[in-house]
Structures are given as structure tokens and as C-alpha cells.
Amino acid sequence: MTKTINLTLKIWRQKGPEAKGKLETYKANDIPTDMSFLEMIDVVNEKLTLEGKEPVAFDHDCREGICGMCGTVVNGRPHGSEKGTTLCQLHMRHFSDNDTIVIEPWRSRAFPIIKDLVVDRSALDKIIQAGGFISVNTGNAQDANAIPIPQETAELAMDAAACIGCGACVAACPNASAMLFLSAKVSQLALLPQGKPEAARRAVSMVREMDRLGFGNCSNETECEAECPKEISITNIARLNREFYKAGFFSSEK
Amino acid sequence: MQLDAKIPGGPLAGKWDRYRFELKLVSPANKRKFKIIVVGTGLAGGSASASLAELGYNVKTFCIQDSPRRAHSIAAQGGINAAKNYTNEGDSIWRLFYDTVKGGDFRAREANVYRLAQVSNNIIDQCVAQGIPFARDYGGLLANRSFGGSQVQRTFYARGQTGQQLLLGAYSALMRQVGAGKVEMFPRREMLDIVVINGQARGIVVRNLITGKIETHASDAVVLCTGGYGNVFFLSTNAMSSNVTAAFRAYKKGACFANPCFTQIHPTCIPVHGSYQSKLTLMSESLRNDGRVWVPKNPGDKRFPRQIPESERDYYLENKYPSFGNLVPRDVASRNSKEQCDMGKGVGETGLAVYLDFEDAIKRHGRDVIEKKYGNLFQMYEKITAQNPYETPMMIYPAVHYAMGGLWVDYNLMSSIDGLFVLGEANFSDHGANRLGASALMQGLADGYFVLPYTIGGYLAGTSLEKITAGHPAFRESVEIVNNSIEKLLSINGKRTVDDFHRQLGHIMWDYCGMSRNDEGLKKGRKLIQQLGEEFWENVLVPGSDKDFNQSLERAGRVADFLEFAELLIIDALARKESCGAHFNEAYQTKENEAMRDDKNFCHVSAWEFAGKNKEPVFHKEELKFENVELSQRSYK
Ligand SMILES: Cc1cc2nc3c(=O)[nH]c(=O)nc-3n(C[C@H](O)[C@H](O)[C@H](O)COP(=O)(O)OP(=O)(O)OC[C@H]3O[C@@H](n4cnc5c(N)ncnc54)[C@H](O)[C@@H]3O)c2cc1C
Ligand code: FES
Numbered sequence A: 001m002t003k004t005i006n007l008t009l010k011i012w013r014q015k016g017p018e019a020k021g022k023l024e025t026y027k028a029n030d031i032p033t034d035m036s037f038l039e040m041i042d043v044v045n046e047k048l049t050l051e052g053k054e055p056v057a058f059d060h061d062c063r064e065g066i067c068g069m070c071g072t073v074v075n076g077r078p079h080g081s082e083k084g085t086t087l088c089q090l091h092m093r094h095f096s097d098n099d100t101i102v103i104e105p106w107r108s109r110a111f112p113i114i115k116d117l118v119v120d121r122s123a124l125d126k127i128i129q130a131g132g133f134i135s136v137n138t139g140n141a142q143d144a145n146a147i148p149i150p151q152e153t154a155e156l157a158m159d160a161a162a163c164i165g166c167g168a169c170v171a172a173c174p175n176a177s178a179m180l181f182l183s184a185k186v187s188q189l190a191l192l193p194q195g196k197p198e199a200a201r202r203a204v205s206m207v208r209e210m211d212r213l214g215f216g217n218c219s220n221e222t223e224c225e226a227e228c229p230k231e232i233s234i235t236n237i238a239r240l241n242r243e244f245y246k247a248g249f250f251s252s253e254k
Numbered sequence B: 001m002q003l004d005a006k007i008p009g010g011p012l013a014g015k016w017d018r019y020r021f022e023l024k025l026v027s028p029a030n031k032r033k034f035k036i037i038v039v040g041t042g043l044a045g046g047s048a049s050a051s052l053a054e055l056g057y058n059v060k061t062f063c064i065q066d067s068p069r070r071a072h073s074i075a076a077q078g079g080i081n082a083a084k085n086y087t088n089e090g091d092s093i094w095r096l097f098y099d100t101v102k103g104g105d106f107r108a109r110e111a112n113v114y115r116l117a118q119v120s121n122n123i124i125d126q127c128v129a130q131g132i133p134f135a136r137d138y139g140g141l142l143a144n145r146s147f148g149g150s151q152v153q154r155t156f157y158a159r160g161q162t163g164q165q166l167l168l169g170a171y172s173a174l175m176r177q178v179g180a181g182k183v184e185m186f187p188r189r190e191m192l193d194i195v196v197i198n199g200q201a202r203g204i205v206v207r208n209l210i211t212g213k214i215e216t217h218a219s220d221a222v223v224l225c226t227g228g229y230g231n232v233f234f235l236s237t238n239a240m241s242s243n244v245t246a247a248f249r250a251y252k253k254g255a256c257f258a259n260p261c262f263t264q265i266h267p268t269c270i271p272v273h274g275s276y277q278s279k280l281t282l283m284s285e286s287l288r289n290d291g292r293v294w295v296p297k298n299p300g301d302k303r304f305p306r307q308i309p310e311s312e313r314d315y316y317l318e319n320k321y322p323s324f325g326n327l328v329p330r331d332v333a334s335r336n337s338k339e340q341c342d343m344g345k346g347v348g349e350t351g352l353a354v355y356l357d358f359e360d361a362i363k364r365h366g367r368d369v370i371e372k373k374y375g376n377l378f379q380m381y382e383k384i385t386a387q388n389p390y391e392t393p394m395m396i397y398p399a400v401h402y403a404m405g406g407l408w409v410d411y412n413l414m415s416s417i418d419g420l421f422v423l424g425e426a427n428f429s430d431h432g433a434n435r436l437g438a439s440a441l442m443q444g445l446a447d448g449y450f451v452l453p454y455t456i457g458g459y460l461a462g463t464s465l466e467k468i469t470a471g472h473p474a475f476r477e478s479v480e481i482v483n484n485s486i487e488k489l490l491s492i493n494g495k496r497t498v499d500d501f502h503r504q505l506g507h508i509m510w511d512y513c514g515m516s517r518n519d520e521g522l523k524k525g526r527k528l529i530q531q532l533g534e535e536f537w538e539n540v541l542v543p544g545s546d547k548d549f550n551q552s553l554e555r556a557g558r559v560a561d562f563l564e565f566a567e568l569l570i571i572d573a574l575a576r577k578e579s580c581g582a583h584f585n586e587a588y589q590t591k592e593n594e595a596m597r598d599d600k601n602f603c604h605v606s607a608w609e610f611a612g613k614n615k616e617p618v619f620h621k622e623e624l625k626f627e628n629v630e631l632s633q634r635s636y637k
Helices: A037-050 A122-129 A151-161 A168-172 A179-191 A193-212 A223-227 A235-250 B012-022 B043-055 B093-103 B110-129 B162-179 B245-252 B285-289 B316-320 B330-342 B359-365 B367-385 B440-461 B473-492 B498-513 B519-539 B551-575
Strands: A004-013 A022-032 A100-104 A113-115 B035-039 B058-062 B183-186 B189-197 B200-208 B214-218 B221-224 B263-269 B292-296 B354-357 B394-403 B420-422 B604-609 B618-623
Touching: A022 A037, A037 B498, A122 A179, A122 A193, A122 B162, A151 A179, A151 B162, A168 A179, A168 A223, A179 A193, A179 A223, A179 A235, A193 A235, B012 B110, B035 B043, B035 B200, B043 B058, B043 B162, B043 B183, B043 B440, B093 B110, B110 B162, B110 B440, B162 B183, B162 B440, B189 B214, B189 B221, B189 B245, B189 B473, B189 B551, B200 B221, B200 B473, B214 B473, B221 B245, B221 B440, B245 B420, B245 B551, B263 B285, B263 B330, B285 B367, B292 B316, B292 B330, B316 B330, B330 B354, B330 B394, B359 B367, B420 B440, B473 B519, B473 B551, B498 B519, B498 B551, B519 B551, B551 B604
Parallel strands: A004 A100, B035 B058, B035 B221, B058 B183, B221 B420
Antiparallel strands: A004 A022, B189 B200, B200 B214, B263 B394, B292 B354, B354 B394, B604 B618
């Protein structure tokens, strides 16, 4: 039979970007433990709605841990305390009866709050616009098997490419740096032969854009890696640094 | 209205080449004079936006999510097909074409499907050039795997995250064009109406989901890439925001809706467990490559799976379909699971599940190999169910997954409204009555990278377009319609939440219009939906304001459209008096309980035209002509 638990929730409520926010307390009773965290919030929201109150705004979409839309800080940890798990894939079986859970939005200068738990992460798209691509127009490609790529390299590129762009790394970082996010893209593309021609320019212009957008610097705190729901490795940051310095030494991209 | 599919004449293999040559061109210098709106940033919308901008058009692109990278295509797991024949198994454009037409139970257009198979190879080339880290073998060349409904290995994949990687490829191309100033990107916008002037699509009305502001955008053509409508069943594998709103509002403005009853129910999903559940999770079909599907031979056998000896297991797909085994197409696999559960052989707490077992595969290939192929899927399964599929078989059950039906389009991918193009899952064009695995990603990218960029040029070059701005009265009219409906939703102040209505709608659809249908049930379902629709407009409770970020209001609008659309889906199911692919009407089956088509009377596309509120939609028929393949009873034995 399904087990149920009772919880006290302290949820950040904030009407809009300019409004002052505060933690409000709610009860969530008889929550089945095989429910997901977001389904638990759904239940709270249904109740609030029927009481004539405004439900809690929170971002979510795929509920499969892949779109990167969901994410709040749960008891001080982005996406909660389960390793390698997005909030939508976190299940209530990891909580105990009578727990108090504090739920807050990502906090970073580069991610202004829109409402309650919803933040504006468009800065991450801007970093990609600055160079997170290979410049190949549709129709310009040669046969896909023309360049063999060692399996190991492809796997490493895939490890980096698994980033879902949720912003947990930024939320986890004491400096609110986006280095893990940025380095994952730079690594993926720098590892592959197709991405090499632009590697230097890409690294420099993406880092520059990150600085411009108000993200902090990386000081090797490694909390990003610990909190990343896709377990993206900080070796990507080392790879980015190498690309960045190479660019400084050998190319005109300064 | 007269539907003309505009299928070019001549031999099948040469149609697309010749047609492209005959299409009028917009010269490079003139392209920047045209404005194109693209709604949606999945594989179809992302690839179309980027490709159009690369050609020089001015593009405005819209999506619901906070970033174009989060479109639902991101969730596709298993892979993408192409006719590369890298495996030397005798694959070819012709074979991919044939498998797709047959898999679709002969209810798709030959010419469209052939073109899809032709451009499939270009897609893989393009994606590799973009840096998509497809799986590779030890020699560094691309790896392939099998998928249902095919006997060759033609599926390219990136672990269990193929959709994510393909979408991030299209997204990066799109971001490059945003950076270059050729695409203006509007995230967190929901399209709520399409504006038609002189019979031509000339713009859209959207709601800014952050501020609640209603915005108008004018253009020379509109491209809808808004995905599928599976969420009309409430529980499905689709993302929470997937909707029919954009397509349905276009339908109300004159775009015909084709084959809405062709809804795919995917055989391998995590079973339902609990009434609070918000969505169902797909376990990729690729798992059927190595997993074996079985149930206990004796109904009601409640032993743990590992305690049931081989002799008391029924590997029903392998037994019934020896040549395809576990790799039969989805409609066949789903119906067979239902049949086993109906016989009382279902497993798990609810009895609505069958086993998908990896024991043999792990014995044969070793755990490492299986982990490399499916590691992230196994992990996802364990997170949700708290069971370890390396040790105990997975439990799976069918769930609503994909919409083969969609807005009717011609060979140019243009709907029955001039200048309104429809791409990806939102159109009806290539999969007939059942889609084969790994073909939706292929179709979305084919449409966006390699079809629309040519055909839209032909339209723009050959059409005279009046100069208009968003100040045109037609925009004001649309804004008024949109505002009225929002005001109405907020003012009802009833007693039931939006989700409550949506969940009930889902139950009705699943019970009366699901895997197995009959006329009586369909009629009953239709009545129930009408009643629910009436109640919705009297008793729905939508909190908050329209001048604000209001997710309840967003959902209310979508559910209102689902309620109306559900009825259309049932009307379509009732009108199709045959069984084919995903549409299984119990009155039409073979002795072996397989779908029995009626090619004499139903070898057509059913396209429905909106006739006004509470009026029966008008039926239009597009006859399907098969000149190259012979219609046969599908057999996977
Ligand atoms: C879980 C899962 C796994 C799958 N696996 C595979 C697979 O392995 N292989 C395969 O070939 N296919 C697979 N499919 C199917 C395939 O992923 C989809 O059919 C395909 O990605 C749809 O792409 P699309 O571009 O048409 O739409 P989507 O990716 O759904 O994008 C829709 C876009 O439209 C926008 N939008 C929608 N409505 C509005 C509106 N009213 N206003 C503004 N914007 C709007 C959304 O924001 C989004 O950007 C899978 C599907 C699911 C659900
Ligand atoms: S909702 Fe998509 S990752 Fe959580």
C-alpha cells in the first residue's frame, strides 16, 4: 500500500519582479510518497485555488528531467538533496513524516524573479547566442561519416552536451557564476573536429558575454558540480580555461 | 472549399527534384523584404526559423517556454531514422519510404513520405556538422540501432537523449541567427489567434505570459510548429504545456483539421499509479531491442517475476509475431498489451502492466553493454518506481504519446489557409494512421530544414500581398475575441479547478476513444464531453488576474480548446468506419483481432472544416492514391 506523509512547507511568495517577497507557511497533508515533488506542489495549488487564493507559480514542463524548465531551491539545495536529480524527478519517498521543507527560487543577480518561484533565465540563451554553436548553414554539410570521431571523444562530448540549461549551477555557486553551463557547451564543441575552427573565438566571446550579463567569476568552489542534476563535470571548466588561454596566446581573438 | 494536395506528377522518385526546380524563387536580395512568423521552437520550428533566417528572411519566432531550447522535442529519447544504409543491410530510400507507408497502415500520401525518406540522409549530415554527439562504434563511425516496424538498423541516436541533442542543434543554429539579428525571439508567449486578411494568414495575436499583455504581430506568412495534441487525454507522455490551442484556433479561422482520431498510444510507458498523477513517462521503444515482453501464462499469477519459471511465461509478441517479435509497430504492441491485461494476465498492483525483461540481454551482452545503451532510461525508471530494472523486469503499459492527425497541409506544407504553413507534429502529413518509432524527429527536421525553406519561397514569390500592419482592423477584431474569452474565463468563478475538468476529460477520452473503440462508446463519449464543456463554462474556477503571470489562466484557455477539440476527434473516429493503425474500431477486425481496413471506402484523409460553434463540422475527403505500393493487410508475423 502507498505510504503517506504530512509536511509543513515554507514557500517563497513574491507578486512580481519589484514586489517584496516572503516565505509563507502551508500544510501538505496525506502526501503519498510515490508522488513527485511537483505533483505535491500541484496538490497544494489545487487546495489554494479552491480556497480562493492564488496558487504558487513555478516553472515546469516535461516532468521527465530533460527540459530544464523546473528548479527551485529546496532546503537550501538546488533541485533538493538527491544527487543527479531534477526537481521534477525528485520523489516524496525521500522525505519523512512531519518534515518542514523550505522552497525558494534560484537566487542570482543574472536571474531576476518574475513571480514566486519563477525566475528569468534568458541570460543563459544570451551566452549561447555569443558563440555556443558551429557556424554551418543548412545544406552545407558533407556526408556524416566523412570524419570518423573516436568513440571516446564522442562520449566525452556527449557527457558535456547532456546539460539541460536549468541554471542550478548558477544558483549553487557562491559567486553566481555560469562557468559550468558555459564550459559544458565550449567543451562539447571543442572536443569535436567540427567545432575546432571556431573554438578560440567561441570561448572568448562566450566568457565575455557571461561577464557582461552580471554573472560572477569562477573561484573553484565546485558546488556547481555537486548540485548539477545531470552531473556535468568541472573538468569541463578546465577544458574551457585551456581553450581560453590558447585563444589568448595563439589567436587574434582577444 | 476544395482541397488540392498539389502533388506533383511524374515518377515518384523524381517528383521532389522536379518540383523544386519548378518552384518560383525569391532572389537573395528580395528575401529580406519578407517577414515570416514561426510559432514553436521544437525540431520543426527551431530548424525552420534558423534555415529561413540563413536564407535572408526576417523571422519572428515564438514559444511558450522561457527558452526555445525547452520545446517538447527535447524529451524524445530513442532516435532518428535515415536511409543511410551504413549497416549494409539493404536499406534504401525506397525501403524507408515503404516501411513508413506500411507502418502508417496505408493512410499517408506516397509523395510526402517519399520526400521524407529522400531528405532523411541530409538531416543526419546536417546534424553531425552542427556537432551533435551521436553514438559511434569503435572505429569512430556512426552507430545504428533497430526500432519497431523495421527489419533494418537505421536509427541514429545519442544515448537515450536523441531529441535533446537534435533540438540543441537546431536551437544553436537558431541562437546564432538571433545573435546575428535575423531572428527576433519571443519566449513566454502563447499564440491565441491567427489573423487572416483577404484569405491569407498575415499575423498572430499572442499573450505575453509574464505581463499578460495581448500583443499583435504582422507578417507575410505564418508557420505553425506547435506540436501535438496528445494532452487532450490529460495523461500522456507529452509535456505539461503541450496543447492544441494554436492549431485549433487556426482551425476556427479556416484551416482544415485532418485525421484527428489517429492518436498514437505508445506501448512502453511507466504504468499509472495514483489519481494525483500529472503525466506519464515514456520508456523508449529502443528498449524493445533487448527487452523481452511477457506476462504470466496463468491469469492472476501474483508471484514475483523471477519466481515464475520460463515454462509459465507467455512471451506473447515473440509467439504471435515470429518475424518481428518484440519489434512490431506500436499500435500492434499496445493493443496486445491491453488484450493480455483484459484476459487478467496483467501484472503489478493495478493489473494494468506487462513485463519488459532484460535478464536475457544482460546474460548475453553483459551488464556494461546494456548500461551503455540504456543507462539513463534505467536510471529514470528507478527514480520513478524505486525498482531496479537490472534486477527485476520493468513494468510497462501503453500511454497516449503522439498525434498523427493535425492540420491538413498540401505538398508545400501549406494549410487550407493561404500563407499558413504547418510543420512537425502539428500537421498530419507523413505518418498515416500510425507513426513508426524514430520518424517524428526525422519529419520535424525534414520539414524545417529541407522542405519549408523551398516551398515558402514558392508561395511568397508567386503571391501578391497587400501591405498591412498590425493596425489593420482584422487584428483589432482578433484581439477582441481573445480578450473576451480571457475575461469570460476569469469571471465564471465556479467551484471546480481547471485541472479537475482536464482530468475528467482525459478519463472520458481514454475510456471511450482509447486503444479500442466502438460506435456506442464513441457516441456516449461525445455526449459526456458536450456536458463537460457546458459545465466548464459555468463552473470553472480560474484564480488571479489577466495582467500578470497566471498559469491557471494559461491552462484554462488550453483546456477550453481541448474540450471542443475532443469532440472533433470523436466525430472523426465515428466517421471512419474501419480499423487502421491506431484507430481500432471493434466492429472491424480480422479473425486474429488485427485491424481490418476498408480500402474501398476509407482510403482517404478526412479533413474537417469548422462550420461555426455548435455546428457539425464539414467533411472533406482527400482520396489517397497508391501508385507505387500495393495495399496489403499489414502482417508482422
Ligand atoms: C517522451 C517522448 C519521446 C519521444 N521520442 C521520440 C523518438 O525517440 N523519436 C522520434 O522520432 N520521435 C519521438 N517523439 C516524438 C517527437 O519528439 C515529437 O513528435 C516531435 O519532437 C515534435 O516536434 P515539433 O517541433 O513538432 O513540436 P514540439 O517539440 O512539441 O514543439 C512545440 C513548440 O510549439 C510551441 N507552442 C505550442 N503551442 C503554442 C502556442 N499556442 N503559442 C506559442 N507557442 C506554442 C512550444 O512552446 C514549442 O516550442 C517522442 C515524443 C515524446 C513525447
Ligand atoms: S520539468 Fe523538465 S526538467 Fe523538470
